[in-house]
Amino acid sequence: xxxxxxxxxRIPNRSGMWHFVRRNPTLVGGLAVLLxxxxxxxxxxxxxxxxIAAKPVNRLRPPSQINWLxxxxxxxxxxxxxxxxxxxxxxxxxxxxxxxxxxGLLIGLLxxxxxxxETVVMRLMDGLMAIPAILLAIAFVSLSRASVxxxxxxxxxxxxxxxxxxxxxxVLSVREQPFxxxxxxxxxxxxKILRRHxxxxxxxxxxxxxxxxxxxxxxxxxALSFLGAGTPPEIPTWGNMIASSRVxxxxxxxxxxxxxxxxxxxxxxxxxxxxxxxxxxxxxIARRM
Amino acid sequence: MGAFIIRRLLSTLLVMGLVGVFxxxxxxxxxxxxxxxxxxxNATPAQIEAIRTSLGLNDPLHVQFGRWAVRxxxxxxxxxxxxxxxxxxxxxxxxxxxxSLAFTTIVLAVALALAAGVLAAWKAGSLADRLVMILSVVGxxxxxxxxxxxxxxxxxxxxxWLPVQGYSPLAEGLWPWASHLILPSTALGLAYVALxxxxxxTAMLDVLAEDYMRTARAKGVGTGxxxxxxxxxxxxxxxxxxxxxxxxxxxxxxVITETVFNLxxxxxxxxxxxxxxxxxxxxxxxxxxxxxxxxxxxxxxxxYTLLDPRIRY
Numbered sequence: 001x002x003x004x005x006x007x008x009x010r011i012p013n014r015s016g017m018w019h020f021v022r023r024n025p026t027l028v029g030g031l032a033v034l035l036x037x038x039x040x041x042x043x044x045x046x047x048x049x050x051x052i053a054a055k056p057v058n059r060l061r062p063p064s065q066i067n068w069l070x071x072x073x074x075x076x077x078x079x080x081x082x083x084x085x086x087x088x089x090x091x092x093x094x095x096x097x098x099x100x101x102x103x104g105l106l107i108g109l110l111x112x113x114x115x116x117x118e119t120v121v122m123r124l125m126d127g128l129m130a131i132p133a134i135l136l137a138i139a140f141v142s143l144s145r146a147s148v149x150x151x152x153x154x155x156x157x158x159x160x161x162x163x164x165x166x167x168x169x170x171v172l173s174v175r176e177q178p179f180x181x182x183x184x185x186x187x188x189x190x191x192k193i194l195r196r197h198x199x200x201x202x203x204x205x206x207x208x209x210x211x212x213x214x215x216x217x218x219x220x221x222x223a224l225s226f227l228g229a230g231t232p233p234e235i236p237t238w239g240n241m242i243a244s245s246r247v248x249x250x251x252x253x254x255x256x257x258x259x260x261x262x263x264x265x266x267x268x269x270x271x272x273x274x275x276x277x278x279x280x281x282x283x284x285i286a287r288r289m
Numbered sequence: 290m291g292a293f294i295i296r297r298l299l300s301t302l303l304v305m306g307l308v309g310v311f312x313x314x315x316x317x318x319x320x321x322x323x324x325x326x327x328x329x330x331n332a333t334p335a336q337i338e339a340i341r342t343s344l345g346l347n348d349p350l351h352v353q354f355g356r357w358a359v360r361x362x363x364x365x366x367x368x369x370x371x372x373x374x375x376x377x378x379x380x381x382x383x384x385x386x387x388x389s390l391a392f393t394t395i396v397l398a399v400a401l402a403l404a405a406g407v408l409a410a411w412k413a414g415s416l417a418d419r420l421v422m423i424l425s426v427v428g429x430x431x432x433x434x435x436x437x438x439x440x441x442x443x444x445x446x447x448x449x450w451l452p453v454q455g456y457s458p459l460a461e462g463l464w465p466w467a468s469h470l471i472l473p474s475t476a477l478g479l480a481y482v483a484l485x486x487x488x489x490x491t492a493m494l495d496v497l498a499e500d501y502m503r504t505a506r507a508k509g510v511g512t513g514x515x516x517x518x519x520x521x522x523x524x525x526x527x528x529x530x531x532x533x534x535x536x537x538x539x540x541x542x543x544v545i546t547e548t549v550f551n552l553x554x555x556x557x558x559x560x561x562x563x564x565x566x567x568x569x570x571x572x573x574x575x576x577x578x579x580x581x582x583x584x585x586x587x588x589x590x591x592x593y594t595l596l597d598p599r600i601r602y
Contacts, residue, residue: 130583142563227560229560275426
């Protein structure tokens, strides 16, 4: 075998999994972290103790063999609370992304096809976008009864206009494409054009957008919990863990370490998945600003 | 140009009107009853009803909205339900810490982000570029309050270089004022730096690939003037757009940063008001913040012609 042939033999299968990993390090890395966190959240009772049980005798203990990340001001295990806290963050991130995408897609499709709907809806969206998302969410949550579904709705609402704008922009550009004109000219009905031509075109940018929405939703949920305007306080979340540990920052810095690091890591992973998907699906899509 | 400004102003007014309707509806359709809260736990239904009537909460919704809108247009944001002080006065009392924080953050963040973005684009593919890109993804992912407490722990509690929390007015000296703002501005500005550095790099990469940059180079333009005078100005439009859009991020961050660092600003005012369901304060502050956001983005739109003479309206 010549040297050149040996070189060729060593080139891995181009369609192989390893090739995909090598080409998309951020996507795969981010996904790996998220899967790990999701798994931990799912099997929380197996890998962590009771996140709620208060043992005042054990309060503010530094990390040890028994309490890996120490204990908080009520003697609760920080590791257990961090693991259980992942549940809220992941649920909120996923549901907000799903809701904002679905509603945004429907409104965006309508706005892209009907002039009258477009004028009214886009003005409404401008108005909604002018209100700082976090303030809108805080007002919404704190004026209703605190529950996970209210938090999800409050965070999803300000995200909808951004999705609507994106979908409308895609619809407007695809509508002018020759293949759509051809479909219209040959008498294809609107629902079929929507299903066959328009919807598939909106998917790649929508999927990328969904990850950024999820990242921002996780951050806003944590901010709401931190400000005391989030989910009921008895549910451990990274935001309310950080809020309750701030008084003890000088005394017991470990109480903030677990939730702070987990939050930053998960948001980073979601953003990396978004960047990776963007590069993989369509290099031309600009990152949402 | 004149017609464009008028059209743009009209649409700004429309947006603000919509914001008013949204905020009014949101706060009035939600289940919390301020009359019951004012009356206290031991009030009889009749007493609560009397308070509702005196506050005008029993009138039809559109009447309440009309009354509120007319007053707001006259600069009257209402009176705080709890402290009985006009909301405009409360905001005026709290405005300086917020302006100080926003001002220092924007100036520091934009300067740092432009420098980092230009460097990354100029040395594209280098270690410095990689570092700037990694930091910008990380900076965008770490929440304000996590960075805030980390900074407090390291620089205020452990090293004791800077005060932990609080605010000192500028009138009491430059250093006390600045020393109270260094950590909050850093925490708040991180995501903003990340956002602007990223877009600066992208915009600069596009400009640096243009033929006229090679021409400028061939004419003997030095590296510094080439990057900052020729290229950065051409890359201005997308950068300024993001600086404007990023204000929304900053406003949300101000609310949290003021809580973390115990700054007595407008953000704290609204957070405190929300826990007491003090409608007029919440309405007033959200309206104010939305107005600031809308006006800044109006200015951004108008600034395009200054940055790029090819843009004519």
